[in-house]
Amino acid sequence: MYIFTNSFFDPVKxxxxxxxxxxxxxxxxxxxxxxxxxxxQIAVLGDDRFALSCTEEDFKxxxxxxxxxxxxxxxxEASVDPDDRYLSAAVRYGHGIRILRQDIWExxxxxxxxxxxxxxxxxxxxxxxxxxxxxxxxxxxxxxxFVHASSDEYYSFPAVEDMAGIxxxxxxxxxxxxxxxxxLSAVDDFRSGKLTxxxxxxSDDDRLYEILTSMFGVGKKVANCxxxxxxxxxxxxxxxxxxxxxxxxxxxxxFDTSRYPDTAGIMQQYMFYYERNDSLxxx
DNA sequence: GGCCAGGCCTCGC
DNA sequence: GCGAGGCATGGC
Numbered sequence: 484m485y486i487f488t489n490s491f492f493d494p495v496k497x498x499x500x501x502x503x504x505x506x507x508x509x510x511x512x513x514x515x516x517x518x519x520x521x522x523x524q525i526a527v528l529g530d531d532r533f534a535l536s537c538t539e540e541d542f543k544x545x546x547x548x549x550x551x552x553x554x555x556x557x558x559x560e561a562s563v564d565p566d567d568r569y570l571s572a573a574v575r576y577g578h579g580i581r582i583l584r585q586d587i588w589e590x591x592x593x594x595x596x597x598x599x600x601x602x603x604x605x606x607x608x609x610x611x612x613x614x615x616x617x618x619x620x621x622x623x624x625x626x627x628x629f630v631h632a633s634s635d636e637y638y639s640f641p642a643v644e645d646m647a648g649i650x651x652x653x654x655x656x657x658x659x660x661x662x663x664x665x666x667l668s669a670v671d672d673f674r675s676g677k678l679t680x681x682x683x684x685x686s687d688d689d690r691l692y693e694i695l696t697s698m699f700g701v702g703k704k705v706a707n708c709x710x711x712x713x714x715x716x717x718x719x720x721x722x723x724x725x726x727x728x729x730x731x732x733x734x735x736x737x738f739d740t741s742r743y744p745d746t747a748g749i750m751q752q753y754m755f756y757y758e759r760n761d762s763l764x765x766x
Numbered sequence: 767g768g769c770c771a772g773g774c775c776t777c778g779c
Numbered sequence: 780g781c782g783a784g785g786c787a788t789g790g791c
Contacts, residue, residue, distance in 0.1 A: 598773040604789045660787030723772035
């Protein structure tokens, strides 16, 4: 177990923010997830303290970076234009959301799957792919402050090599639909070495965007999501149907990202979360 | 059962 | 360069 304190960390909100598809809220104090080939449970202890079901070594090696814990979100919140009423409300509502630094390959495939589907449906498809081609994970013995894992079987997201030889029939069986061909093409891109996580990581924003959008089945929205949610390119501002609605409702059709040259993507995530979880339910 | 979902590709202009 | 049509399937 590893315990840390942070007043800008809300794992329930992160789980509900739609940027990752393998989080599960067990109850308001316990959140579990699978990432980087591991099962992790988070226990909310109160007073901004959190326990993770991992060693201090894994925290330093994996989770500290994954949860973007070295970024100052207080500074991000303080930079919001006070005259921007909508964004100000969104940031208050979404306080505690952070932009994850997810695995590149997993994010590429997950966001290819995500296009033109609802988040619950994406989750189902990603889970099926993981059970089909991932590896069974060991779940650590969990004692208080943790609770029982909600399932008895967890599978890692399949690595590039795990996807070798995957067939259209398998992709149909997980419900990938017409995105199956896109996944096959992505597997080929990465298996052949044409694309590698290292190449993507080393590319500047413009080059990276160009590489990603040249992939079959990856357009501007998915490319921006990959850049934001896997590569911490926080200037990127993905526009999906939800953000598009927000821009039309509150910003006359377009959001001026130039005010947030380094953090527009974080603002985007606050807006997305606010609109999906609050505004529509009230109106 | 109908409708919409964290879009993208292809085609026609 | 740009708009329209088509697309597999799941969840509500």
